[in-house]
Amino acid sequence: MLDGAPCGVMTTLDEGTFVRVNATFCKWIGRAAEDLVGRRRLQDLLTMGGRIFHQTHWMPLLQMQGSISEVKLEVVHKDGQVIPMILNAIRRERGGRMVHDLAAYVARDRDKYERELVRARHRLEELVAETKRLHEEAKDRALFAEQILGIVSHDLRNPMSTIQMGVALLGRTAASPSQERTLERMQRSTERANRLISDLLDFTQARMGKGLAVAPKRIDVHESIGAALEELTFAFPGRALKHERNGTGECVADAGRLAQAVGNLVANAMTYGRPDSAVTVTTSIQGATFSVSVHNDGDPIPPELRDRIFEPMTRGSAAPSAVRSVGLGLFIVSEIAKAHGGRAVVTSTAEAGTTFSLVLPRGVD
Amino acid sequence: MSVERRNHVQVEGSGPSTMFFAHGFGCDQNMWRRIAPAYAKRYRTVLFDLVGSGKSDLSAYDPVKYGTLQGYADDVVEIVREFGQGPAIFVGHSVSSMIGMLANLTDPKPFAAQIMIGPSPCYVNEGDYVGGFTRADIQSLLETLESNYLGWSSNMAPAIMGAPQQPELAVELTNSFCRTDPEIAKQFARVTFLSDLRKDLPRLQTPTLIIQCNDDLIAPVSVGEYMHEKLPHSTLAVIENVGHCPHLSAPGPSTAAMDAFLAQEKL
Numbered sequence: 001m002l003d004g005a006p007c008g009v010m011t012t013l014d015e016g017t018f019v020r021v022n023a024t025f026c027k028w029i030g031r032a033a034e035d036l037v038g039r040r041r042l043q044d045l046l047t048m049g050g051r052i053f054h055q056t057h058w059m060p061l062l063q064m065q066g067s068i069s070e071v072k073l074e075v076v077h078k079d080g081q082v083i084p085m086i087l088n089a090i091r092r093e094r095g096g097r098m099v100h101d102l103a104a105y106v107a108r109d110r111d112k113y114e115r116e117l118v119r120a121r122h123r124l125e126e127l128v129a130e131t132k133r134l135h136e137e138a139k140d141r142a143l144f145a146e147q148i149l150g151i152v153s154h155d156l157r158n159p160m161s162t163i164q165m166g167v168a169l170l171g172r173t174a175a176s177p178s179q180e181r182t183l184e185r186m187q188r189s190t191e192r193a194n195r196l197i198s199d200l201l202d203f204t205q206a207r208m209g210k211g212l213a214v215a216p217k218r219i220d221v222h223e224s225i226g227a228a229l230e231e232l233t234f235a236f237p238g239r240a241l242k243h244e245r246n247g248t249g250e251c252v253a254d255a256g257r258l259a260q261a262v263g264n265l266v267a268n269a270m271t272y273g274r275p276d277s278a279v280t281v282t283t284s285i286q287g288a289t290f291s292v293s294v295h296n297d298g299d300p301i302p303p304e305l306r307d308r309i310f311e312p313m314t315r316g317s318a319a320p321s322a323v324r325s326v327g328l329g330l331f332i333v334s335e336i337a338k339a340h341g342g343r344a345v346v347t348s349t350a351e352a353g354t355t356f357s358l359v360l361p362r363g364v365d
Numbered sequence: 366m367s368v369e370r371r372n373h374v375q376v377e378g379s380g381p382s383t384m385f386f387a388h389g390f391g392c393d394q395n396m397w398r399r400i401a402p403a404y405a406k407r408y409r410t411v412l413f414d415l416v417g418s419g420k421s422d423l424s425a426y427d428p429v430k431y432g433t434l435q436g437y438a439d440d441v442v443e444i445v446r447e448f449g450q451g452p453a454i455f456v457g458h459s460v461s462s463m464i465g466m467l468a469n470l471t472d473p474k475p476f477a478a479q480i481m482i483g484p485s486p487c488y489v490n491e492g493d494y495v496g497g498f499t500r501a502d503i504q505s506l507l508e509t510l511e512s513n514y515l516g517w518s519s520n521m522a523p524a525i526m527g528a529p530q531q532p533e534l535a536v537e538l539t540n541s542f543c544r545t546d547p548e549i550a551k552q553f554a555r556v557t558f559l560s561d562l563r564k565d566l567p568r569l570q571t572p573t574l575i576i577q578c579n580d581d582l583i584a585p586v587s588v589g590e591y592m593h594e595k596l597p598h599s600t601l602a603v604i605e606n607v608g609h610c611p612h613l614s615a616p617g618p619s620t621a622a623m624d625a626f627l628a629q630e631k632l
Binding site for chain 1 (some may be wrong): 607
């Protein structure tokens with residue numbers, strides 16, 4: 001009956017020599033029973049890896065716990081082909097000696113499937129390791145770049161202030177009209193460079209630290225912004241800059257930071273807005289919030305740009321390169337709004353024009 | 366972390382000297398159950414699991430430290446210092462006989478005798494030296510290990526590592542004596558079978574017994590003879606046994622050889 005069993009059935013001595021073996025197993029491995037019984041040991045039929053495993057795991061386990069199950073070993077066919085098999089074994093005494101009763105079945109499909117799983121796991125592990133490495137590298141590079149940016153902008157301040165002082169000193173002495181024009185250009189350029197430096201410093205602070213530093217105080221927002229706009233008027237000669245005020249009441253905010261935000265927004269409005277139309281700054285106080293808005297007429301911001309306009313390094317491509325900045329202005333506006341517990345928003349259509357607003361909590365009870 | 370917990374150290378018996386038992390590649394300290402209890406009547410016995418095996422603390426497994434046999438040997442030095450009383454007799458099976466030798470070479474003072482069961486200084490054939498295996502054979506072993514997790518699954522790890530104070534909580538499952546994290550098993554296999562300590566053999570000054578089986582695939586007789594030739598103070602005892610674990614399959618002849626050697630060394 002065992003000869004026709006759908007699995008390999010055999011008995012070996014303690015040290016592995018076959019005592020009996022059924023026809024199924026013989027057929028699977030291409031050897032006659034007489035070639036096995038009394039002549040070969042189970043381990044002689046295994047691959048080298050299987051033989052070592054047999055010595056280091058199989059034998060001690062059978063000795064210690066009397067049985068072992070679900071072990072997958074490769075049995076070598078007489079023609080050299082390797083057949084994966086699952087083996088179970090029980091060690092017991094029979095006829096005054098210890099014997100091992102074994103059952104084996106061929107597991108080719110299962111073997112293929114398991115190898116696939118093992119390969120997939122290896123690939124996954126490699127991918128995870130690679131992803132982790134790339135992520136760490138990118139983080140390192142970003143941190144390094146931001147640190148360099150911070151250091152360079154900081155160190156640029158000293159030479160810039162020397163140049164600015166020199167320009168101011170030269171301006172006091174008598175100069176020819178053409179020299180004066182040169183000095184004016186130098187003056188404007190150093191101011192632009194200084195703005196760029198403070199933008200870069202704000203950017204690195206916002207990215208590396210916990211947002212921009214603000215020092216909020218009780219202020220009259222109409223007055224604060226009004227004073228800032230007076231200064232801005234001189235920066236854009238020949239352009240109309242209007243201020244509208246709605247509502248009354250105190251707000252708690254950092255007046256310097258608000259002026260910086262309005263400065264960035266007005267500069268953008270002058271650059272991208274229609275030159276023959278006024279730029280309007282509106283300060284509104286309503287209930288528990290206040291807002292500062294800057295409006296200009298002109299072509300609207302394309303929708304795909306509008307969605308990420310407050311991200312760093314984003315800028316409109318319409319303006320000539322001479323008036324373009326590195327694209328930090330709106331990022332800093334948005335960071336200033338965040339540092340006040342509020343947010344920056346934009347609306348832009350062909351009919352209504354473009355309006356950037358900081359919507360902030362008033363911060364007073 | 367305590368050495369006791371890290372290596373699941375078990376101390377029994379008492380006597381003028383201490384016998385340390387170190388299991389080999391594959392299983393754990395249960396391997397000694399047929400011979401250690403008898404020695405506990407005459408000696409203080411210390412059984413332990415190598416880190417990564419048995420009930421050792423798997424969180425202590427550092428792939429860099431245990432990337433060489435010296436990492437295991439450093440643990441043995443600590444175990445011998447902490448749990449030894451009187452002269453130390455170090456009984457190592459298979460790779461642990463080499464780990465014991467490295468521990469001895471690191472700090473020879475406590476060691477009075479080394480007993481090596483089925484040792485091999487180098488498993489891979491190198492030039493004229495016949496270790497018995499090729500590198501392809503070791504690769505084949507790694508693949509066999511990969512197909513046989515012996516009841517291991519990652520969600521079982523906490524149960525194995527947990528609660529050393531309450532051993533009854535750790536349920537003994539089928540194949541548990543040989544169960545290890547498959548990644549650790551593979552690295553341990555590589556470290557074991559690809560190590561080459563032949564040049565260290567002449568440095569061992571402690572009297573050494575080599576127990577050699579007459580039919581052992583892992584450590585052939587020629588390797589036992591090589592060990593005997595290179596170790597300055599060694600005794601070679603060849604016993605009748607098929608396989609690599611005579612302390613399990615031939616405990617009588619194994620202890621007879623050990624007792625004769627211990628009597629000769631007056632231990």
